[in-house]
Amino acid sequence: MRRILFFVLFWPVALLAQTPDPGEPGPYAVTSAEYDFGDEAFDPPSFPEPVEVTGSVHYPDDLSDGPFPVILILHGRHSSCYNPGTGWTSIAWPCTAGYEPIPSYTGYDYLAEQMASHGYIVISVSANSISSTDNSVGDYGMQARGELLQHHLDLWNDWNTVGGDPFGTMFVGKLDMDHIGTLGHSRGGEGVIFHALYNRSLGSPYGIDAVLTLAPVDFNRQTLTGIPLLNVAPYCDGDVSDLQGVHFYDDVRYEDPTDEAPKHSLMLPGGNHNFFNTVWTPGLFPAGTADDWGYVDWTQSDDQCGTSDPGNGRYEPETQRNILLAYASAFFRFYVGGEEDFSPILETNDIIPPASATIAPDDAFMSYHPSNRKKIDLNRLDNEGTESTNSLGGAASQTGLTDYDICGDDFGEQYCLNLGASQEPHCKNGGISMLGLSQLGISWNSADDVYDNELPVEWQNLSEFEYVQFRASVDFTGTASALDFSVELEDASGATASVNTDDYTNALFYPPGDIGTTLPRIMHHTIKLPLSAFEGIDLSAVTHIRMQFNGSASGSIFVSDLLISSDENVYLPPVADFSVNVTTTCTGMVQFTDNTMLFPEEWLWDFGDGTTSDEQNPSHTYYTSGDYTVTLTATNPAGSDEVTYEALIHVEHPIAPTAVGDVICAGEEATLSAMPAGGGTLNWYDAPGGSLVFSGDAYTFEPLVSTTYYIQETIESPIEEVGPPDNTFGSGGYFNSNDLRGIFFNVEVPLTIETVKVYSNMAGNRTIQVLAGEGGPVVHSLTMNIPSGEQVIDLNFAMEPGDQYYIKVTGARVDLFRINDGSPDYPYEIPGVISLTGSNVVGAELDYYYYFFDWKIRQAECLSELAPVTASVSPLPDIATIGDVTIPAGGSATLFASGGVSCYWEPATGLDDPSSCTPMASPEETTTYTVTVTTINGCVDTASVVVTVTDDNGWEELQLAGIVLYPQPATGQVQIDGLGAVPVTYLLTDMQGKLIAQGMVDALHNSIELQGIPAGSYMLKLTGNMSSVSLPMIIQ
C-alpha cells in the first residue's frame, strides 16, 4: 500500500497495542479425512433436487484432549464440475461424463489446518448440487444450505455419540457439539445465517457460538441476533460487488434490545471474492478459477483493485488467506474457544492487524457493535428525528455545517449519494424492498463547525464506561483527502476536553479506487476514543459530546452508531418505557408491550383502574369507560425506573345493557333478564373477566345461593365489502404457473377478513396465506378444498393494523382466476379501514388482480360496560315442630311449629286454629297434620305431626289429658299445668332415648329445671301408678 510508509513513520503510539497473534499455528499436529455418501444422498426439505453428502474433516492428531469445539465451513456458488482434459467447467449435478466434481469445500483446508492445530475439529461441507440449481429457487437455495449443514451436524452427532461408518468410534466423545462456529463464503455466507436460524427453529440442538460470513451475498435479508457475528467485506470483491454482507451487521444492530451478541465487520481494502478459496484461485486449481475483480473491471485498471495498475492495493492470494487466518482465528478462538486475549482485535481496541496477516497497519478496518450490556446508544442516527433529538432524549444540533442530513432511512432517500449499492453498500441493495443503513451526512468548511449531542441529566454519568465510539466513512464526493477532526466532551461545570480522531483511528481515509460505478465506496468503520483521554473533565457529569471539525479545513463524512461503550458489562438501572397496541378502544382490551432498555428483570404495571400486573407484556381489559393513566415500574439489580403516560388509554364502551334480577326461594328457578342497548348479543360471565356461562337475553337457572352475573353486550360491526365484487370487470384466466403471485393490502384498524370470493378451475386443496410483506413472515395460513366454480370461502383472518400485507396462494395448486388485462382500478378501499393497493407483478402492479374478489370484512366488535345482575335466593323455613304426640280419646294437645312468620295446618279437623303456629289439637282419631310454614320472604316449607289418639286408662287416671307444657319451646324451665296432688314421676329423654333428667312433680311442684340441657327435641314421660304418657318437648 502506498500509505504504508506514512503510517510506519507517523502511526500514533496509542495504536500500537500488542495483542497475541491469532494467526500463528497452534500446538496440535493435524490429520484430515474425507467422507462421501454420494452425490444425491440427502433430500433437503426445501429444495427440489437431492444433494451430495460429502465433506472433509481436519482434527488434532491427538484426540485424547477432546472433546474439541467444532468449526463448520460452507463454500459458495461455483462451477460444480470440470473436465480435466479441456479445463471446461459445468454447473451440472451430478457431473456428466468426462467431468469431475470441483472440490470447492477443500479450498479452505489452510484455515481448517490452522484451526485444528489450535484444538478444533473443522468440518468443510460440499454443496455443489445446491449451486447447480439454486438460481431457480425462490430463496436461492439458502434454506437448503441450512438444512444441509444441519444434516452434516446430525451425522457428526451420531459419530460423536455412537460412532459409525466411515469413522467407526474414532470420534466418539471428541466433538463438543455445544460449541460450534460456522463460516460461510459467498452464498455459503447467507447459508450459515439460514443455518443458525434453522438450528434455532429446531430448538437449538447444537450450540452455535459464532457465525462468520465471508464475502457473502444477502439476497433475502434475514437477520440473526443472539449469536456473535463477523462479516468480512473485501473491498475489491468483483463478484458480490455491492458487499451485501454489511447488511448482516447493519440490520441487527438495534433489532433486539436484549441482544447480548456483539457484531463485527471487517473491511479489507485489497481483498477480492475468490482468493479466500484456493480452489477458486488462479494457479491453485486447474479449472474454473478467476480473479473476480475482472468481472467488474475487465481491464483490471482501477487504481486500487485493478491488478494492471502499478500502484494498486490488491493483496496477493496468500496474503488474503493470511488475513483470514488471523481474523477468523481471533473470532472463533474468542467466541467459540473463550480465548479472551483476542478481544482487542475484534473490539477495535487494537486496530493494528496481527503480524501474521502480513498487511500494513491501514489495510484492515473493523466495525464493532458491542453487546447491549456494554453500551448505551447516544444517537442511533436511525431516522430524521435524530437530527434534533438523540436516542437518549437529549438535543442533537449542529453549528455551521454545510450539510447535515439523515439519509438512507426512507425509500425516497435510500441512497445518500444516489450512486447505488456498489458504491454505497450499506444502503439498500437490489432485489428486496428493505432499506439499508440510516446515516448522518455531515459537511463542513470551517473549524468552528460543530455537531453536538446533549446528554440528559440521567445519562451524564459515564464513569462506568470506557469509550465514546461511532462509525464513519469519508464522503469521497465532497472530500479530496483523508480527514481529521476532534471529539470534545463538556462536563456540567463547563470544562471541556477534546481528542483528535487521527490519534486513534485510520478509518477516515479517502476511499480508494477510480473505476466509478463500483469504486470508490462508502464503508463505515468504527472509530473508538477512550474516555480516559479526555483529561480534565468530570466523567461523572458529561453534558455534551461534540464533533468539532477543526482537523481538516473542509470535508464530508457519513456517521452512524454514536454510542458510549465499555469493555465489560455495565449494569445500569433500566430506562422504563412501553407501548400499547391501541390507545382508544371500545372493547377495553389493551396489549401492553414492555420497551424498557437496559435489561429489566421485574415489571410492575399500574393500569390506572385499580389493578396491577407483574407480567412483562400483559394484556389488560378495562371494564369501565374513561381515560386511564398507566405507569410501568421496571427494575433490575442496578435500580428501577418508572414511566407514566397520563390519560394514555381512552376507553369508550357502549352503555351497559339494562338488566333485571330475580328473587327466589331455595330450590326454585331464577330468571334473569337483560335488554341490549345497542342491539348486540348479550354474554353472561360469572365474574368480570371470568367464564362465559350464557349468551342471550334471559337466563333461567336454579341457584343454590344468591348469585351475581355480569352481562356484557357485544356489538358486532357490520359486514363491509371491499375489492371487486366479482371477476366480470376485466378479462383474465386461471393462473397455475406458480405460486408467486398475490396482492398487497394495508389495514388501518383491527378487522377480520371473513370471506372472499374465488373462481376455481378445478376442485382441490389450496393454501391461502397472508404474509407481512412479500417474502415476510406468515401471518395466516389456511388450507382448504375449494370446489370448482365460483366459491365464497371462509377465511376469518384477524388482522392487526399494518402496511404491505400480502395475500397469495402457496403450494403446488393455485389454478384460480385472476384479471390480467389492466382493468383493475386500485386502490380498492374503505377509507380509514382497508386498502387493496396492487399486485406483485413488477412494472405492472396495477394491471393484475389476483384471485380474491368481494372481500367481506368486519371491523373489531365493541364490548359494553358490564351490567351486574343478581338472583337473590331466600332460604326455606327451618321448621321445628312439637313432634308426634299421643293424647287420650277426648283429650287434646297443643301442637307447635316454628321457623317462619305464619303457619297453616291441614287438615283443619280437630284444630282450634289451623292458622296458628300453636293450635290446640283435639282430634277424635289419630290424625296426621301437615303444617305449612311461611317465612317473611314468602318462602314456604311443610312438616307433619301425627297426633295419636289412645284409650289408655292411665292417662285418664292421671288426668293427663289436661296437662299442658309451657312455654313451648321451653327455655330454662318448663311448667306443667294440670297435675293433681298425687306426685307422678317424670323422665326427660332425648330423641335417642338417653335419660337427661328425672324427678317427681305434682300440682304444687310443677316445674322442671332445664338449665344446662342443650337445645333440641326431647320426650317428657310422666308416669303415675297405673299408666304413663310421653309428651314431646323442645328446649331452645
Added chain:
Amino acid sequence: MKNLLLVLCLGIVSPLLAQQVDGPQLTGISETSAWTVIRIESDQPFIIGGNRYVLHVGDVVFEHSRHPDGNERIIEFLVDPDAWSAAPKGEDAVLVYGLYEGNMTAQGRSEHMEGRYTALGPLTK
C-alpha cells in the same frame, strides 16, 4: 388483449433460435406450462459465482435462471406468464451480473464493466 399480443409476439421471436452466437445473445423465447423461458447463449461461459444474473427489460427485472444441463454458455431466465406479459414492449433487454437496483443504467454504461453487462437489444416479444 395483452395475452393475445403475447402469443403473437412469441411466434415472431421463435425464428431467432439456433443462430450462431458471438457474445451473449438472446436466442429464444419459449413457454412451458409454468414459465416463459428466455434463452441467452454465449460463446464464452457465463460467470458462475455468488452473484446472480438478472435480465432487465425496461424497468422490469427477471431474477431467476438456470443453466440447462449445466451448460455454462447458456442461461435461461424463468419468467412466469404474468411477469412476462407485464414486461414492457420493445424495451432494451440488458443482462447484468448482479442486481444493483437503482444504478443499473449507470453501471451498465461503464466501459470497464463489459464482463457483467450485456445489451441484448430490444426484447420483441
